[in-house]
Each structure stands twice: as structure tokens, then as C-alpha cells.
Amino acid sequence: MVEGFITQVLLQPLGIYVVALGAGFLVPLFDRAHRSSAILLFFLALAGMVAIAGINLLAILNGAAPIQIETAGIAPPFAINLRFGLYEGGFVLAVNSIALLGALHWLPSLRQHASALLLYLIMVMGINGMVMTRDLFNLFIFIEITSIATYALIGMERTGSVLAAGFKYIIATSVASAFFLLGTIFLYYLTGTLNIDGMVAQRELISGPIGFIATLFLLTSLLIELKPYPANGWGLDVYETAPGGIAALISVGVSAGVFFALLKTLPLLDNYLSSIAVVGGATFLLSNLIGLKQDNARRLLGYSSIGQMGLLTLALAATVQLGIEAQLPLVAGGLFINHLLAKAGLFWLADLVNRNSTRDWSVLAGRPGRLLLFGILLSALVGLPPFPGFWAKWVLVTELAAGGLYPWITVVLLGSLLEAAYLFRWFTQALQTRESDTPDTIRLESLLPVALAALLLFATGYGMAVQLESDTLIMFLPLLAGTALWLLDGLPGLLKSLLMLVVVAAGGAWLTLDLEGLNRIFGFILVGGGVLLSLATQYRSDVRKGFYPLLGILLLSLATLLRAHTSLEFFFSWELMTLSSYLLVTLGRGGAKPALTYLLFSLAAAYFILAGFALAYAASGSLELAALGDTGSSMGLVFSLLAAGFVIKTGGLGVHIWVPGTYGEADDDFTAVLSAVVSKAAIFGLLLVAAQLGIRSDIGLDPAYVLGWIGMLTATFGALMAVFQEDIKKLLAYSSMGQLGYIVTGIALMSHLGWVAALYLTVNHFLFKGILFLAVAGVVLRTSERLMYKMGGLIKNMPFTFVATMIAIIAMSGVPPLTGFGGKWLLFNAMMEKGWYWLAALAFFSSAVAFLYMYRLLHTVFLGQRKLEHAQLREAPAILLVPQFLLIGIIMVFSAYPKLLLEPLSSAISPWLAGNLVWDGLSLHTHLGYWNAPMIMGVVAGVWMIPLLFLLLMSLTLKIQKVGQFNIVFAAERPHRPEDTHFAYNFFAHYDRALGFLVKPRATAFWNSIVEWSHTLAASLRIFYNGNGQTYALFIVMYLVVLFLVNGGLQL
């Protein structure tokens, strides 16, 4: 009997109601006996609801038919029926799980109010009902139950603002309910049934003015419940003031119920799909825009919630519009789960941190565990991998592209970018330590629900990945490795770094060694180079929490990037790289703020790339990277979008403003990886795109010419800007930007020689920039300075570092006989061959300008007058020098025998661009000129040795006295102090007078004004939120009117 009850009733979906109502009935009774027993019962009930939903969903997933429940044993339409299918199961399980976690989170408050237990159960049951019921009137009842329970729960905290918010809430939901009821009545009048399936079956009856009015009321009601812009001020007030546990449930649970109601009534509302999409899209975009102005943490989450629901609505409408309901679980489900878990987690976290202003979240600074949770939730919300939102957005955008709904792609991506902007600004504020902060008092166990939400995000993300991709394990390998390293993060620094190196080297080798052609070459640079440079990270003895796991993820994601066959795999690795490098930048001393800029530009780049891939998918119907070329007429657009994305990532002129801050403020050793290695990923991407798209048809050619100019202007202005830097790392940052500009031009040449030049420059840039940044890391370590004019004369203390820097700089400058010359020679030949004369002239100029900053770096740091306080400095640690001298060795080998490098490069390119290099012995010939590197090396060595020997000989007869740094001819005076004798500050003042006007920070001003405009726009969009309940009610009515008018209400 009991067994039967359990299997027949309790374990059926209906059991959820039974459990909820039963427990609800019993809780007050238990409470009289003992508060704890009531709470136990309450949790049992919630757990039971989760279990029932889970068991039933599992059955359905295993192939069981959707469960139809007929109350009172009578079939519809004469009685209410419920349904528990795949969608319902998923939603119910998700909502109930969140409810359970939320209850856990809210436990301390629940202990205070016994009635809350009851209300909470009823609210959850109401949401369950909204999801499962198939009866329109019953739906209304459940909506009402939920609303009232919510209102009551909100009102539990009896402060003025909460009560006001609750009152506005009840007004708004009442109006919406009234609309719903009206709609239901009209529909019943037309179809004679209250059953939704029945109505759908008689869809044709719902027409004419009454049908229009009926569906309009229904639609308006549901949309209002979803809090569309601008009729959502009441919702925001609730989010802001309600206790965290409740706000989370309203945000995710109640909204989910309403959303599901919209989903199931959608067949009735198919006339309004466009309206729904517009409402959703506008809400998503505008909420996120307004979110920019927000600095109240909870209200910020409110905007984000509303935005996310807008996105869900848009996704739903668009999916139905495109007729791809099969993708609905992935798109809507993914977005929903993502929003549910991340937002609930964030609301709970906000509750725990209990700081209103986002600025005050700096209490989290220096607490890696909490920050990690916070970061995971934010990343999920923004749609970064590996969380469900990432996959859902991918599918959504590709499907939108396939359906030709391009404007919506813009809306989705722009909205996401805006959301990322304010969410990560919040994160940035949390990262910055402030003096005034008191340590937070969050107990570890209270973070459990948040942590569970984060874990579930990973799990669901993986689940979605399995659905979409076959190679999931490889894609997740970086994350797995990162997790493993993170678990071992307590080990001593040296051990950690060695472990990381082993993991990355082994993993990287396994991932990249079987690659071929271009990918193989980039494998050497990205993985091999990354490991080599990471060797130097051991020079710091401090703990560096989180550094090694993130670096491991970054390097391995670069490896998986190279392995990617489909655009999805590529994009996944790309985003993973973006995320991990962002987090690594934030670890730098002043890294938080520049990292935000870096992230936003990287995300913008990523969204360009996403759009490009989506368009390519739309055109070719395939996700294979190899199919990028089959994109037909949209090839030019695809190329431009992808190239734009990659150029942003290389720091192209105009979008370079992230470069100096990021390179300047990131950890010194990580900057080497960032500049020498990570930037090459963008080059790889660009080459990939150019290989697939740029050369298959003429259409690639015009964007390529533009790209060539962008590259060369970047090179010129990068060099010019580097000339005027005082900060050594910023100088190198601008230098990187400039050097990558040459590479971009090389790629844009779209010729065999051009690409050989580009690849050669890529390898060379890796070599010398790795040395330079590591050398600078040593200098900064010893001097604790980054401003060059505060250094000077360090050659006496750090001769090895000086030699490394000098060789790297000669290799960069293009002076024979080192590698730089080859790059310049190849590029110049390729440009002349192509007839790009103006670019060639510009290249001459920019490489001449580069001399200025190169000399400045060497002189002001290593030469000139040494400061007194630097007299005792020691040489940089050996572990920093070893990779530098290994790289120097490579430079020397390639300088003497460039054939070793050029032949593999040439053969890697041949499949894409026919042609090969003409060798005559060791001499390389082009159409124009020739280059015999070994011979040049020999001649230079010879002409260098002879005067040296001569001078040594003369020195034998000379009395050469080694003198002090002040033993200089100082116009018959003596130098006063090293500071005023060392000519270093504003080294090129006259150059500034002549050409400084070229490098006024125009790009920075431009982007600043963009930010300012967005804020102004956001501020003007906020005028609707005046906090007045009457106004809000008026908006709701007007919303109905507008929908009425827009959908042609006057033509009836």
C-alpha cells in the first residue's frame, strides 16, 4: 500500500504537489513542536521535489513517453491536466534544485520565520505548477499563487523600501494577472476550452478582433511578467531590496515559470513572434546598456537578470521563427540553465558579501577562493567557455546567421559585450585592495550553495559540450589540467612551476606533435616557446596563487587552438585563452584595471570572430574550418569580420589601447609569454583565415589591401608611440604592437614570399621579444623601477642581461647579420614584388623610427650614469637568463643559417600559396635581389674582428686606465649627481616637437568618448525608472497599447 503510494503517486510528477502541499500543511504543526523538525521536514520536502523531478526526467531521457497527468481521472478538456515532458522535466528539476540550494543559503533567515517555510514551499510549488499545467486558467491560478507567495516573502523584512518594492510588485503583477485573466476569458469564449492543447488544436478559431484582443492580453501579461524594458521598474526595485535568497528565486525561478508559460502558449501567439523577438532583444540590449550606469550590486544583478530573460525571450522567438525547435533545448535550455545557476549564485554571493556598492566588493580582494567563485559565475553569465551560456550563444548566433537574422546577431553580441563590461567592471572593483576594507565575515560553509552552483555550471557546460562536439575531452584538457594544478596550488612555488611545465610540455607535445604544416610551426612557437619562457617564471619565489594553473590552462588552450578542426573548437579554445590570459593579467601588481580593457577588447574581438564563423556556417553549412572557403558571396564579409577580430587581438592601430596597460601591468614574466607567445595566436588565426578565405577568390584581395595598410600604419604608429614612452614595459608593449603590424602586412600580401616573411617575422618576434621581456623582468626585479630614466648604467651590474638585450635589439632592428635583417629583406622583397611601394616606403620609415626606441631602451637602462642606490645590484637570477640565452642561441643559428628556418616555413605555406624559395647554395634569390646569410655573417665577423685585433694591439702600448662614471669631460666642471647627469628623461624631446602631433592619444580619446556616450545614453534611458508605483502601472497599460498599435490593432 505504502509502496504503491510511493511509486504510483509520490514518485509521479504529481508527487511534487503532494509533497509540497503535504509538507506545507505539516510544517506549521511541526514548528509548534520544534523549529528544527519543521526545517528538517522543509528540506526533506524540497529534496523530495528535486528527487521526483530528477527520477522522472531520467526516465524520459531514457526514452519513456512524456507523462500526462489527468487530475480527477478525467481527460481534458473537462478537467485540468498536467504534463511532464522533456522541457517540463528539465525546468522543474532546475528550479527545484535551485530552490533547494536557495533554501540552504537562506537557512539562517528561515530559522527566524516559520511562516517563510510554508510560503517558500508554496512559491516553489507554484512555479512547478506554472511549468507543468496545460490548463490556461490553472496557469493563472499558479501565477497568482506564486505572486502572492513571493509578495509575502518579500514582505518578510519589514523595512520601508522592501515594503514599497513589494507593493509595486503586487500592483504590477496584479495588472498583469488581470490581463491574463481577460485573455483567458476571451480565449475560452472563442474555443470553448481552457486547455492549452485544446486551444492549439483549434488555433484557427482564435482570429478576428476578439482573437486578436485575447492573444494580445495573454501576450502582454506574460511579457510584463518577464519585465521588459521599459515597463520593469517595479521588478528592479524588488531585485534591489528583496533578501538575496528570494531575489535569486524571483530572478531565476519565477521568471523561469513565466518563461515556460510563454513557451507553452507560444503556439497561440504565433502572430506575435516578431514582437516577442523585438521585446526580448530590446530588453536584452537596453538593460545591459543601462547596467553600465549601475553601481549597486543587487540592482546590477537585476539589470542582468532582466537582460538575460530578454535574451531567452529573443532566443525562443527566433528559434520558433526559424523553425528549428529541435535546437530549443540547446539554445533556450542552455541559456536558461546558465542564467539560473550563475544568477542564483551571484544573488547568494551578493547576499553573503552584503555590500551594496560594487566598489565595496573590494573586501574580496586577496581572497582567491571567493574571487574564483565570483569569477566563475560572472564568466558563465557573460557566456565564456566552458559554461552552458557559451554553447547556447554559439548555437543561437550560428542559427541566427543561418536564418539570415543578422540584426539579431548584432543585438546579441553587443548586449553580451555591454553585460561583460559592467559585470567584469564589478570583478575589477572586487580585485582592488583598499586600505579601508574590513575583512569579510563570510563563513566557509555558507559558500556551499554558491560553490555547488559553480560546480553545476561546469557539469552542465560539459554536458552541453558532449551534445555539440565529439572531441570534448581534448577541448576540456586544458581545464582538467588547470583544475589538477589548482588542487596542487598549495605546493611550494618551484615545485608548482615544475609540475606545470611538465604537464604543459607533456600535454602540449601530445596535442601538437602530430600536427602538420602551419599548425606544426605554430605548435613550436606557441607551446614550445611558451614552455621555454615559462621556465623563467621560477625566478619569483613568492606563492603566486593561481598563477600556474592559469598559465597551464593558457598554454594548453593554445595547443588545443592549433588542433581545432571546427570553428566551434577553435572558438572554444580562443575564448578559453582569452579568459585565462585575462585572469593572469589581473594577477599583476596594477593589473586589474588594464585587464578589464584587455578583456573587453578581447571579447569584442571574439564576438567579431564569432560573427564571422556564424556567417561562414550560414554560407557553407559546415562548421569545419576547412570549409571556410566555401562561403561564396559572403566571403568578403566573413574575411573582414574574422580579420577584424584577429587584428584587434594583435593590437592594430585604433584598437591598440589595451596593449600598453596590459603589457605594462601584467606580471613581468607573464608579459613575455603574452607578447612573445599569446599574441602569435592572433597571427595564427589571421593566417588561418587568410589561408582559407583570402586566396580562394578575388574577393579576398581588397580587404587584404586594407589589411596591409592597417598593418603598416600599426607598425609606424606603434614605433612612434614607443619612442615617447618612459615606462620600459610600455615601450616594449608599443614595440610589440608595431612589430605585429609588420606581420599583419606580411600576411596581407597574400603571396608566398609575403607569408614566408610573415612567418619569419613571427618566429623572430617570438625570439627577441621573449628575450627582451625576460631581460626587463630581471631589471625590474633588481631595481624595482619601471621608469627608464630612474635607471641607468646597469651594464656594470647586469652584463649578461645587457648582452641579451643588445642581441635581441639588433635582431629586432633589422641590422645585419642577425635575424631581423632577413625579416625586413623578405618583407621588402615581397612588397616590391606585389607593387606595394607606398607600404614599402612606410616600412622603411617605421623601421628607422624603431631605432629610436631601441637605442633609448639600451641607453637609458644599461648605459649612461648609474644611480648611487643601484651600485650594489646583482645580475638577474640565472633562471631568467637561461631562457634568454637559449633564445639567443636560436637567433644565432637562424642568423647564420636561415635556410634551416626558411625551408620548413616555405613548405608549410606551399599548400596554400604555391611557389617556393629559390636557393643558390646558401644564397636566397628573389625576383629582385639576393641574400647570402652565412657569407654576410662571415664578412661581418671578419670586418669586426680586424679592428678589434688592431685596437687590442694598440692597447698594448697604451696605458688604458679604467675610470669611474663621473670621470667625464663635463665642460671643465664636475657632474653633480648621476640623476642630473644621466640624459634619459624625455629623450626625444625634439622629435616630439617635430612629430609629436602624430601620436596625440586620439584612439584613447575616441574610446573614452564611446564609453562616455554609452553612459550618457544609458542615463537617458533610465528616465523611466522614477520609483513611482503608479507610473509603473501606467507603463504596463501603455505597453499593452503599444503592442496593440504595433501589431495592427487599428486595422481591425
Added chain:
Amino acid sequence: MIAEWFGRAGNFSLTLLIVTVYGLLVGAFIERTIAKVQGRIGIPYRQPFINILKTLVKRTAVSHGIMFYLGPVFRIAGGIGTLAFIPVIYGSETFANFSYAGDLFLVIYFMFFGQLGMALGAGESGHPYSAIGIARGLSQMTAYEVPFALAVISIVIQYDTLSITEIVAAQQGGWQHWTLFTNWVATLAAMLAFLGMTGYSPFDIFLAPQEIPIGPPTEFHSAYLSLLQTNRALFGATKLVLFMNLFFGGATGWIELMIKTLAIYMVAVVVGVAFPRFRVDQSIRFFFKIPTLIGIISIIYVQMMFTS
């Protein structure tokens, strides 16, 4: 193989000797010419040689460090190397030097070798005037590099080669084939750049003897200075040879070479005695105006004239 290398080195040593001696003599000749204009007698022809000798037999010296010591070595290696990559006499295997190791592009970039090394050496002397001089010199270099690059690109388009030997070959057969006459626009641009390159007035601010005692080499003396003095003559002559090869039809014999290079040198000298010194920002602006414009025109011109 070894013998061949020694043979080449021997040939080049001969070239080196001739060009250095010639460079020193030209220097004396110009000095004497200027002296005559001023109503003086001027230095004897042997004076440059004695000067080098004198610095060489100085008995004391100081050193500021290893780069200071190596600076002049780099400087003269830059001069010798540049000469090594230029074919001096057209049609002569003996005086083709090592020009088959690299082309015009190599020569242009190798010119920086000595400058960079010297700049490092001067930098280590710790003298602020050295650094100021270098900052000025480098800045000015970026400016005259522009018209020069444009002119070079122009003639590379014209002759469709980067090989100096072939460029000279294309100018053989009479004066009317010289670049000076076939592509006078490029020649004009290049000669304006040449003024900056020689470091004569009005573009000698980076030396500025009265203001920043001769700039970069202000701390160099004794044997270091002798290397620098030798290089000054050698490198100056080398640049003349390069310009002669690119724009004035090259030379088939030493006499022709001397006449032509002297004529080219006289351009800089005449301009130098006639114009006062520019400030650095003024000279940068100067090069970015008319000479650059002429350079741009030269490319347009050559595209119209020589490419179909």
C-alpha cells in the same frame, strides 16, 4: 676554398686601402678648397694622415667600460662592412668585393651597424652630450631616411632589381643612361637625403662642436679616435661610392670614380658653406616636406615612365 677566401679578402683589402686613402685625401682637398675660398692656404694634404697617426701614438687613454672600448670597433666595422657589400668598380671582379653576399637592401641596413655600435659605445661613456648627440642624430636619420627610401624604391622599380651591380650595369652606355638623367626626380630626392646623411651643415646639429662638444664621440680619444677618424673618411667615401653607383652611372675605373665622387661630395660642401645649421626639429620637418614630396613624385614618375 680557403685560398679563394683569402684571395677575396686580399682583393678587398686593396679596395679598402684605396678607398680609405682616397677618402682622407678628399677630406683634405675639401678643407683646402674651403681654405682657398676664405683666403687661407689650408692644411697640407698629409694632414689627415698625421692626425690619425698622432692619435694613434698617444700614450695614455681611459676606458669607461667594455662597450666604450668596442664602440669604435663597431663603428669602423660598419664602415668597412658597408664598403665590403658594395661593388666599387663596375666590371671588375677584383673590386666587386663581397657584393654577391647581399644586395642594395643589405647595404642600406648595414649602414646602421656602425651607428648602433658607436651609439652604444658613446652611451657607456656616461657623457650626457654623447646621448644628446645620438638622440639628435637618430632623430634626423629617421627623417632623411624617408626621401632616401622613396628614391631607392623608385630606382628599384625602374631597374627591377636590388642588385647594385645590375643597377650600375643598366646605366652603362653613355651619360644619358645615368639615373641622374633617366630618373632625375629620384636623384634629386636622394641628393637631398644625402645632405642629411653626410652630416654637413645645415644638418650637423648632432655634432654641434660648440654646443655639445662634437656630440657622440666627445669622450673618445687616442687610439679610439684614430679608428673613428679613419672610419669618417672611409664611410664618407663609401657613401659617395654608393650614390655614384645608384644615381651617377657607377665607375669603370678609379679615375672615373674619383671624379664622380668628388663631384657628388661638392654638392654637400657647397650647400654646407652656404647654409647655417638647422635645429633637429627643423631638419626633421624639412625632410618631411619638399624632399619627401619629391620622393613621392619620383615613384609616381617611375611608375608612369617605366612600367607598362
Added chain:
Amino acid sequence: MKKTPSTLSTLENAGLSAEDQLLFSNARPRPYEPYPIKAIEDFANWARANSLWILAFGTGCCSIELRPLMTARFDASRFGVAGRPTPRQSSVFIIGGYVSVKTLKRIVRSYEQMQGPKFIIALGSCPANGGMYFDSYNTINQFDLYLPVDLYVTGCMPRPEALLGAILELQDDIKAGKCDGANRYIEHFDEYKANQKKVIKDWNMPDYNW
């Protein structure tokens, strides 16, 4: 050759603060020997004599007579004379007239920065015996107490012709190997230094300005 009288291998540099001592060399100058082979030494002296680079440092009013030397009327460049703006590259120091104590300090510094062999021509009466400033409170009366002088040119002021004559005479002396002022200075270094320090009261430089 006499050895330096002092046995100290380094200089005290007592005039410098502890910080500054790190920045200046404290090496004691050593005299240089002539080339072991006479012919080479003679040849070297010939070269030195025919390439006299004068330090462009006008220390007093007689320096005004240096300028005409380079003009068309006298044209000293015939004899290999040229001006040099930095002591490092100069070989002749022409003391142009009276020497105030303040200037003496700069002269000493510049002289020590010149590389040997180096020569001093003292121009006018003042360096020789004080001249018309013999009773001035701030000009020295006997220059050769402080630095070794190779040649005096008397007169107040001497004409350029006299200076030109002096240069020719100096050339002869150099060729004859008689100008060893630089070595004399080093051999009697401590005496010279004591004399210098007697008049230069704010000695804030190293004892030898390398």
C-alpha cells in the same frame, strides 16, 4: 725616469664625500715611457708636432689672440694646428692670460683630462709672474707652480705672430723630444697637487681628474 715619490698606489680623494668617492676613479697617474726604439719615438714626435690640437678653452683675455690665429692672415692650420672642443682629444693647452683661482681649478681639471703627451703654452705675462695682476687677491702669480709649462710667450698681450712663433718653437721642441711636461707633472705630482691645494680652497674634486 724617476719613480713617483709617494708609495701610495691610490689617491686619497679627501675632497670628495663618501658617496662621490664611488663615482670617481682614485687611480694614481703613472708616467709613460717613450717608445723603446728611437726611430719610432722620433717619428711619433714628428706626428705629434705636426698635429697640434688646441683645447678651445679661453682662460683669460689673451685668448682673444687665439682667434686671429686661424684666420686668413695667420692661418695656423698650415702647421697642423686645429681647435678641439674637448680636452680628451686635444694635445695643446694654451693658457690665455691671467689665471684666477677659480679658473685654475678648471684648468687643472681640463689638463688632467687631456691624454698624454700634452703640452702647455702659457700666453702673456700674467701666468709667468702675475703681470699687471701681480697684487690681485684672486689671480695666481706663477702658473708653473701648479702645472708644467712647456713654453712661455711674454707680452701684454703678445701678438698672434708671437703665438705662431711659439707654436713653431713648440713643434721643434716636440720633435727634439724635449717636451715632457706631462710626465714631469706626474713625477712631481704630489708637489704640484700641494701647490694647487694651497690656493684652491674648495677642493671638491678627485685628486686626479682622469
Added chain:
Amino acid sequence: MMSELLDRLVRDFGVTDITERPPAITTLKVSKENGERLIRELRDREGFTHLNFIACTDWIEDGIFRLIYMLHNYDSKQNLGVHIDIKRDHAEMTSIHTLWAQAWTYQRELREMYGIHFPGSPRLEEDFCLEGWDAMPPMRRDFDTAKYSAERFGHREGRVSLVPRDHMKVQLYPNRGGDES
């Protein structure tokens, strides 16, 4: 114009010894106590906005230093020399560097050369022209410069001082035993 001003100065400051010296220089004398007040008045009210120089004369016989402040009026092109006598044995004067910033340089020089003290004047004790001077201020007339020179700089043996007139007579008319007639 000028005379009106002078009348008023006599009345208000008790100036004495007014002397006109062409061209356009007037000197007057004022007591040390009124000196700074007078100069301030001249600068602020009377248009003497420019300080030409501050000089000093040692009137050792009278036991005074005479300070001369030379002021200039750009409008009337008039120069006004203000003479202030201070005692040699108590050589001190109010600093006027608050009126003209450059005045402290003159005051430094006067301190060094005459040993006059100007309380409050910046960098007063620093060496101005003489480096490491360790004797009596050299411009005081009781400073024996010849003695100082002989002690410090020595005397070249064989140097003789001749009276030019007598010497030239001998040089020009050796036959007549130096008699020019």
C-alpha cells in the same frame, strides 16, 4: 614732477643730500631705518619699478659703508640712486629681496665682498664669486691685497716693477740718460 616728489620725500622720509647728476640721475640719502620703507614707497607708488643694481662703497675714513640702490622709472625715464650709510663695524641692512627677487643675488655679492649682512636674504652665505674664500672680505679697504697675494701666490724671482714713464724714457732716449728734453 621730480621736484614735487623730492619735496615729499624730504617731508616723509627725511631724505638729505639730493644731488642731480646728468643725465637723468638723481641721488639722495636716507637713513638706514627709513631705507627699506622709502624704496618700497618708490617702487609701489612712484613708479620706480626697476632695480638697476645695488652697490657699495667703503668710506673707511667715515667708518661707514655706503649702499647705493639704483632705481629706474620706466615712465619718466628717471634714475634714482638711494644712498644709505651703514656702520662698518655693524654692517647690516634690511634685505629687499621681498621687493625684487633678484636683489638677493646682489646681497650675496655684497656679503662676500664687503661682509655686509642682510638678515633673511636667501642663500646669503653661499659662495658667490670666490670659491672657498677664507680671509677678510676682499673689497674692504683695510684688506691688503698685495700682502695677501704675496703670501698666497708668491712672488716670481726676478720680477721687477717699473714706473712706465721712467722706463719709457730710458727706452726711448737711452743716449740722453732718460732725459726727454
